[in-house]
Amino acid sequence: MRSDMIKKGLERTPHRALIKGTGVPQSELEKPFIGVATSFTDLIPGHVGMRDLERFIEKGVHTGGGYSFFFGIPGVCDGIAMGHKGMHYSLPTRELIADMVESIAEAHRLDGLVLLTNCDKITPGMLMAAARLDIPCIVVTAGPMLSGRGDGGRKYSFVTDTFEAMARYKAGVIDAKELQVCEDNACPGMGSCQGLFTANTMAILTETLGMSLPRCGTALAVSALKRRIAFASGEKIVELVKNNVTPRQIMTRAAFENAIRVDLALGGSSNTVLHLLAIARDAGVDLPLETFDILAKETPQLASMNPAGEHFMEDLDAAGGVAGVLKQLGDKIKDNPTVLGLSTLQIASSIANVDETVIRPVANPVKKEGGIAVLFGSIAPKGAVVKQSGVSAPMMRFEGTARCFNAEELAMAAIMEGRIKSGDVVVIRYEGPKGGPGMREMLAPTAAIMGMGLGDSVALITDGRFSGGTRGPCIGHISPEAADGGPIALVEDGDRILLDIPNRKLDLLVDEATLSARRAKWQAPEPKIKGGWLARYAKVVTSAHTGAITE
Template sequence: MTKRSDAITKGFERTPHRALLKSTGVPNDQMDRPFIGIASSFTDLIPGHTGMRDLERFIEKGVHTGGGYSFIFGIPGVCDGIAMGHKGMHYSLPTRELIADMVESIAEAHRLDGLVLLTNCDKITPGMLMAAARLDIPCIVVTAGPSLTGTGRNGRRFSFVTDTFEAMGQYKAGVIDEKQLFECEESACPTAGSCQGMFTANTMAVLTETLGMSLPRCGTASAVSSLKRRIAFASGERIVGLVRDQITPRQILTRAAFENAIRVDLALGGSSNTVLHLLAIAHEAKIPLPLELFDELGKTTPQLAHMNPGGPNFMEDLDTAGGVLAVLYQLRDQIIDNPTLLGPSIAQLIASVAEVDEDVVRPVSSPIRPEGGLAVLKGNLAPQGAIVKQSGVSEKMMTFSGRARCYNSEEDAMAALLAGEIVAGDVVVIRYEGPKGGPGMREMLAPTATLMGLGLGDSVALITDGRFSGGTRGPCIGHISPEAAQGGPIALVRDGDTIALDIPARSLELKVAPAELEQRRSAWRAPEPKIKTGWLARYAKVVTNASTGAVCNAD
């Protein structure tokens, strides 16, 4: 078998290369084995990643059992929860591009034959998948898994988002006292792992398995389970077979794979951030994937699970109910057969399902909602589209008309919320927070969670060219494109304007006469960039808007 690594191991002219490899400890008789990179995003900074040293060991064991030779290299990560609400959140989405670039750089520079991508949290998993699609060398993904829920008195279950961020608003409103707030802080994150609900990290883990890029149960198995160790071992073993058979990501990441992933996302009421990420991964895989497809599929894909933050079920419940395969089984008449890295196709895996807990993953005949969890809105306020997680919106707020209250940053909006300036009937407009304007399209969980904590979730809407956490619920519309920094219509909104939201009609309208809007447009001037130095200043110059996945243009 001709291998990529032959470029650094074969022939007399590679004597210096072999000498350097031997200096790392590679024995001479291992030079002919496939060289497998383990791209590990281990860090002490992220709860979802602190357990990865253990998983690295099991991946290594699997690689060597399978006949390969492994090399671990590091990939950075940002914890969105820790980066939330301050300058750090500017860096979160842009790290997706850095991660893809770093994996590409190491794999190409060292001529690795295959990769195991060890990941977990929000931007790290899509960044790894983007690299896999771009490189198109054998790759397999291991997502490290969710945390367990915390336990409290009277059987209460705690989770990070609903029991810390929303608790801030409840404390401010006097609903809970300081002792109860501290109990949330102590109980919300009891183990290592990604946040426990159907937030971005877990949604992406589920979609990675749906795409066929990780092994069954990988998307839902707990971070602290022995099953996760066994999946890590099996993934290490499997990557060597993928190298020998030359099975590469673009053979798996087909249009059918993306459609299946979108349907599973919709059925679970997953994070709105997955729209950005699936668009970006498809871009790297050279698969045309229009934003409108999410809405087209959403109208025919029922929501089958009621997952936290909008519902009572957590990732451990989904895993016990049958995991990703349970969702695929319930959607089987709409799922398109497609290959997976395991070997059996999606249809064959579905056929292996023996039982589904239908209290957690309902049948299509008895859905939570007749439509999927995400909706794409358009109108004169979002000509290129906007995203709402309709699975987290109450029936009362599916249609809403209110007064615009405009803020040019998350901080200004948050200050207004905490000062009690936002009242029933308002539409909070947060702009200049898009990919260019932010820069970095900050995730704004604090304002949305505060709205819910203050009891305004059924009387106030929030719209932005930024984005939201997977933990966001309520009438919150993000990804408005074009963004304000591009001169999009959201830049022209003024305090007191009427904004009309109609989710069933997929409409987001600014009730201002066209002539008045043109007059405002002629007077509009792009503001000074918020960040003028460093990597983010460069990022702002090349990033596209949310409707295309916020990808970076090579030109």
């Protein structure tokens, strides 16, 4: 075992003394040492219930014949960090989390890891570490939140009933009393936000990759099932250590293709593009950005999930969960190992019935193409990403007039003040991985556009990114970003921009001579943040089309 390096031999007497100093008995030194990386915090609804799951993971580890050690991992709530300086830190914490898990596992020679996670950047950060370390690992995602409930059985959800409700109030559609009702009911308790936002999408994809046990990706945070999954995961990690089953045996090219297809079939968050690219890199798997679009054209969207659709995570779980989606996708799914020991196809075949009102069959899809599309063109020569599952039919092809803003706050003010009109294309730039720095999410302006009733007449493009809660014609991840001198930096107010999702095009309708003249005058702006670790991050982070990784 790896842990023998710190607990066996005469020269490890000091090491054993320190281990015993933590309370470990002599009798336990022969057992596998299992690290439990926990992102418990009182700051995030998706994480407040983790103390309970930690107990069950610990019980499972000891039942399985291992000895557990807990260590903490930080978490940022994207919803709370939204719309101010805090959002600069969200995506960069993914790299910190991966580095921290790697550091603790290597420094203490842990034999295996249980990765307890839930929200947006924490799950991919832990998966990156698992792929990088390639020691036995299993992931436990803490589960989604129940939908809020109101009079007449109305269901409330975080994005629709806070961000979009705020804009509806501003537009005079709802009054202050209704806004307060939305605020009070949108988040009824523990768990990740109820729709297919980034946290829940990544939990589903973690299960699809084979890195967590069946139902883990959809079982509700408040359920006894989630406790049982936590216990079983603690048991299973000891078995994985004994059999030397490691993440790179599971996270293969086939596993990533399966994850992309499930993402497309559900219409998941566009952030998963960034995360799967980054995880694949650490797993040593070649996964070009174009893969998402190739698979999107042959993978139909099978579910209509909140925020762009009608169903919540509780509905998806009851309908069959991840296994149900795998079953419905049929021969589009490749067989691959999982931490359970059964293959993906065996897990899919174990589902007797799928609720086809929630997870439709391939022959009767919600849409013929998957939920994500990758666009290229004169604004985005290295690619851009749109959650096409959230775009209405009239906006799939749109030509509009550029309204340019060099920061999210400037665009948000223009939207809320009514300065954005039908036919406009809002351009938010210098918000990419380097320019942001940190590639901030644009949920506030996108939700404001929807709430102001402009979702079918205004588009938004950015070198930043979007929340999984974003819907409407919102194109992000534009590469190269403005801070690198990408074409989005050359757009001027009044330019015409063409968005053509069916033909995967995003073009600036300006002649090359004019662009060349603008390019000759362009100068990189001063960094928005000049101190702290984000200034260092900006110097080493790569473009969105590579997953916004650090080198």
